[in-house]
Amino acid sequence: MAWLSRALRVAATCPPPVLGPRALTGRAGPTTEKSVPYQRTLKEAQGPSAVAQGPSQPLPSTANVVVIGGGSLGCQTLYHLAKLGVSGAVLLERERLTSGTTWHTAGLLWQLRPSDVEVELLAHTRRVVSRDLEEETGLHTGWIQNGGLFIASNRQRLDEYKRLMSLGKAYGVESHVLSPAETKALYPLMNVDDLYGTLYVPHDGTMDPAGTCTTLARAAAARGAQVIENCPVTGIHVRTDDFGVRRVAAVETEHGSIQTPCVVNCAGVWASAVGRMAGVKVPLVAMHHAYIVTERIEGIQNMPNVRDHDASVYLRLQGDALSVGGYEANPIFWEEVSDKFAFGLFDLDWDVFTQHIEGAINRVPVLEKTGVKSTVCGPGMMLGGGCGQELAHWIIQGRPEKDMYSYDIRRFHHLLTDHRRWIRERSHESYAKNYSVVFPHDEPLAGRNMRTDPLHEELLARGCVFQERQGWERPGWFSPQGTAPVLQYDYYGAYGNQAHEDYTYGCLLGDEYTFDFPPHHDVIKKECLACRGAAAVFNMSYFGKFYLVGLDARKAADWLFSADISRPPGSTVYTCMLNHRGGTESDLTVSRLAPSSQASALAPAFEGDGYYLAVGGAVAQHNWSHISTVLQDHKFRCQLIDSSEDLGMISIQGPASRTILQEVLDADLSNEAFPFSTHKLVRAAGHLVRAMRLSFVGELGWELHVPRSACVPVYQAVMTAGTKHGLVNAGYRAIDSLSIEKGYRHWHADLRPDDSPLEAGLAFTCKLKSAVPFLGREALEKQRAHGLPRRLVCFTVDEKVPMFGLEAIWRNGQVVGHIRRADFGFFIDKTLAYGYIRDPSGGPVSLDFVKSGDYALERMGVTYPAQAHLRSPFDPDNKRVKGIY
Secondary structure, eight states: OHHHHHHHHHHHHHHOSOOTTTTOOOOOOSOOOOOOSSSOOSSOGGGGGGGGGGOOOOSSSBBBBEEEEEEEHHHOOOHHHHTOOOEEEEEOSSTTTTTTTTGGGEEOOOOOOOHHHHHHHHHHHHHHIIIIHHHSSOOOOBOOOOOEEEOSSSSSHHHHHHHHHHHHHHHTTTEEEOOOOHHHHHHHOOOOOOEOOOEEEEEEEOOHHHHHHHHHHHHOOOOOOOEESOOOOEEEEEEEEETOEEEEEEEETTTTEEEOOOOEEOOOGHHHHHHHHHTOOOOOOOOOOEEEOOOTTTTTTTOOOOGGGOOOOOEEEEEEEEEEEEEEEEESSSOOOTTTTOOHHHHHHHHHHHHHHHHHHHSSGGGGBBBBBEEEEEEESSSSHHHHHHHHHHHHHOOSSOOOOOGGGGGGGGGHTTTTTHHHHHHHOOOOOSSSSOOOOOOOOOOOOSOTTTTTHHHHHHHHHEEEEEEEEEEEOOOOOOOOOOOOGGGOOTOOOOOOOSSSSHHHHHTSSSSSSOOOOHHHHHHHHHHHHHHHEEEEETSEEEEEETHEEEEEEEEBSSOOOOOOTTTTTEEEEETTTTOOEEEEEEEEEEOOOSSSSBOBBBBSSEEEEEOOOGGGGHHHHHHHHHHHHHHHHOOOOOOTTTTTEEEEEEEEEEHHHHHBSOOOOSTTOOTTTTEEEEEEEEEEEEOOOOOSSSSSSSEEEGGGGHHHHHHEEEEEEEGGGGGEOHHHHHHHHHHHHHHHOOOOBBBBBTTTTTTOGGGGGGGGGGGOOOOOOOOOHHHHHHOOOOEEEEEEEESOOOSOOOOEEEEEEEEEEEEEEEETTTTTTEEEEEEEETTSSOOOOOOOHHHHHOOEEHHHHHEEEEEEESSSSSSTTOOOOGTTO
């Protein structure tokens, strides 16, 4: 029998020659004979030879949907497709269900995450495996509700758990913050001497992969779906239609083809290979993930599962034993993913795994004298149910019902998905930081400097501390302490890399690791108040900049954009783009262009109608995909042209902006000559630019859209002119504060694909008074007629306390929602927060309902009185954007 303490000592010098009944070396190659901590798996005695026997049932000639991959996600997707009424759905599995990576997964389900969307997805997964499947089939899925316990060994970790507890109240997830003594009473075998506290979630539990997937498949089959095992996919046939759009036509297998218009890639670590069959790049890297299973432990029965995040260790109850695993900074990459790998495991590398043993023994000391029964190391189903449901909605409705932006690979630009370094670095950091505290303003260190704009070096020299969004480096804030360049990724010192020392950017980022105001809070305050009192210049060059031009551009624009864009050339309109359910896919500005036969750096040559679109850079690819899909589906005769890399964007905002720009531009900037929401081609320091009078911070201001080669001289001219007027550089941290103070919405925070503009207070962006049809109009009209099920409300808190989102909203003693976005407003000197509220009775949320409530916001378990506002408390009459001060 192998003792964990012995393994720890021996592995420090060399891999253990023998631990328990089988030898364990550091060899990385796959093996097929290992035990896993389940009473059964779906592996048959004959093993891989089963594939040679042919498919488990005949292939249909056609299918409405083909799901590739019989793991957790594939089975969940098929089940939800069938449950939603899709006929002719087929799942193809190359071997047996769960044979890839699902069969050995730990199967842990924790309900609370620092993401409201993930909490919703996890809640659905739990309902499916703990209730729905058993009610539908009479079969037990293997769900065990033994609870979950999160360990906090420092103050910041406990603060994070308190945030999760507050968020859980908005979703009905019971949780309790326990003292060390209360934790000891709950889990007597635990060492609590070094704890600050724990978070206990009594309804967490574990899933059995074989039981869950078998039951999902049976429930789907009962509704007419087909599960075909032992049927490897060899190709995906894609045809190009008359409009040049590539569409799926068939799936090829070793045993025939299936004609289908829709394929769902649920192949897990093989997803990249399946994607290549259709010409789609999937940015995915496979890694080894290991855990060990102990011998019997007296007194461990019925204990909750444990996550000790700071030790990067999890302890899963396994009857009268524990499964012990974790996430290390030096995971082993699976370089060559074999298409023959089935029910296989790797030999555990003790040099890598040893770091988890020390943490496990510290937390549960009895493990020091406990034997190792078996080891499990495979390529690494908690979100499967929720994601499977949303994939099914996506297929049926063309859109998930929830906000799945963070899980949509279409958000990544091809410059990233084609780049091996970016994929590898970001995959590593995601794994290595899986158990790190999620701080509101954290930034990745991996995959940086992929996309830089023309002003990058200029701003870096002026102290810019950059943020990363979809590969772009954008200004976060400006440090008065000097330059802070982002260095090449050091893999946190793993794989023989030397960890950076005295890393200025890393140190500044480390200062952000707090749930209080960061040390540079006052620096951001100065940027904000300079904008309110004088002027600030913002580099927004990372914005997506598209042209929509052609004979059907007007028809396309009418259908795509919720606002009325039937205005003359020279006008600019703030609008939303919606989906068929009335959810908001984007908010953006659309500028009408005059036709031209001569192309320039600021507009293409085109016939018909033309529009210039400016969208947030972090969601530019999402916008591109949405617009392209609509143009393809409706066969509009127009072009969508991406000029994001060709143009820069400089915005000058504040009371002094007109005075400053009047020295730089050769145009009259008076209200009469240059009204709000208009644009013109003008010259700036001798360079032709497109100037737009717009504001995203609630001040008088202009945006300058500048050819790439002219960005530096135009920026320098603006800074020179602004010297005597108090002009300062400012970044997106200032934008966040200024925009929330004004009440301007941020997409993916205040606005998501499951939020309607009516709910978000953006009814003015919808042309409902006209007869012009647009995408999502019918849904909005129905919502308006029935009443709004929720409303976005602005709250202010008098007490100076930091809030970041996820705080619970209390109304008259009941939780009615949670905060989506929060920040500190420096001009009004208060915390502001925006969140959607519902009526607990289930009725519509009227304006009277909003106004009549007594509100409080709960932050980390503490409630703070709050005031609800129907309009922004800052400049509610919009005088400042009109230049009235």
